[in-house]
Amino acid sequence: MLDERPWILYFPILIGLGYAVLGPTGALIGLAAGMVIHSRTERARSERTERYRVERERLDLRELLIATLRKRLADVEEKVVRTYFVTVTYSHMDVENEDRFxxxxxxxxxxxxxxFERKILAEERMTLKQFYHQHLASALLKTCRQQANTSPASFAVCSVETRSNQSRGIAFETWCQQQLQAAGWxxxxxxxSGDQGVDLVITRHGQTGVVQCKLHEKPVGNDAVQQVSxxxxxxxxxxxxxxxxxxYTRSARTLAESNGVELLHPNQLSRYRRSIS
Structure with a gap:
């Protein structure tokens, strides 16, 4: 197009055409037209350059915000994964629970x-929720799933304690059940009602055991040993x-030894084996 050509090409053309048609007056008209075209061309170039600069700056700020939020989550990675474990894994993995997470x-x-970060979001014309789901959610969910599947014992039991008093005991029993199943039971x-002090009954290779799961803040005493026995x-x-x-209290350990009751830590369950003579 004419207005995209260097002015040095179209100025002589316009002046020459004007002179050929109208003489000196036409040449002046051609010169004026060339100057208008040149001005518009330069303005268009300047606007394109400015748009590019603004877009480049916006992209840089977007990347800066993404990196900042990722670091903020990485700094509390254990808590994030723990939140995922409690919110999603214990509650069964589904879309609704992932949305809550x-x-x-x-x-x-x-x-x-x-x-400043809010200003970036305003420039992006996004809410934080929209920005998070577009740039962060997928990678974060992948990380949490990997962590939860790789080393659940390192944080899962602690996670149960973040639940309400009403549900955390049941959640702990469910976790113990999963760990024992992983060990082949x-x-x-x-x-x-009428559980006789037993939470789980486990069987493997003809062996049967009874399990009581205690999620206490203080060492467990004699009552648990007596009940499961x-x-x-x-x-x-x-x-x-x-x-x-x-x-466990010292008294509970003594009573357990005399009654043949095993006292275990939750992290032992996924590897639990037993031989009966």
Whole structure:
């Protein structure tokens, strides 16, 4: 197009055409037309350059915000993965629970946004939620899934404690069940009414055991040992186990030894084996 050519090419053409048609007056008209075209061309170039600069700057700011938010999440990675484990894994992995997880992460990021970061979002014409889902959510979800599948024991039991008092005991029993199943045991939860002090009944290679799961803040005492020991004959079990993260009192250890009750830490369950003579 004419206005895209260097002015040095179209000025002589316009002046020459004007002179040929109208003489000196036409030449002046051609010169004026050339100057108008040149001015518009330069303005268009300047506008394109400015648009490019603004877009480049916007992209740089977008990358800066992405990197900043990723670092903010990386700094609290353990808490993020723990939130994922509690919100999604314990509650069964589905879209609704993943949405709840993302909502919690967005709320966390929202609480730490600076005015400059809010300005970037305004430039992007996005809410933080939209920005997070477009640039961060997929990678974060992938990381959490990998962590939860690779090393759940390192944070899962602690995660249970973040739940309400009403549900955390059940969640802990469910986690213990999953770990024992991973070790090759068939696991049957007992009914809450008439459970005889037993939470789980486990079987493997003809062996049957009864398990009581205790999620206490303080060391577990004699009661748990007595209850699971009493429940053993009711389920015709070969052995009895108490599982507790908080440890056991000295008295409970002594009583467990005399009654043949095993006292375990939750992290031992996924590798639990037993031989009966």
């Amino acid at each position: 993302h909502k919690e992460i967005v709320e966390f990021l929202e609480s730490g946004l600076t005015p 068939s696991v049957s939860p007992t009914s809450k 009493a429940g053993r004959p009711h389920y015709r079990a070969h052995f009895a186990i108490v599982v507790a993260k908080s440890g």
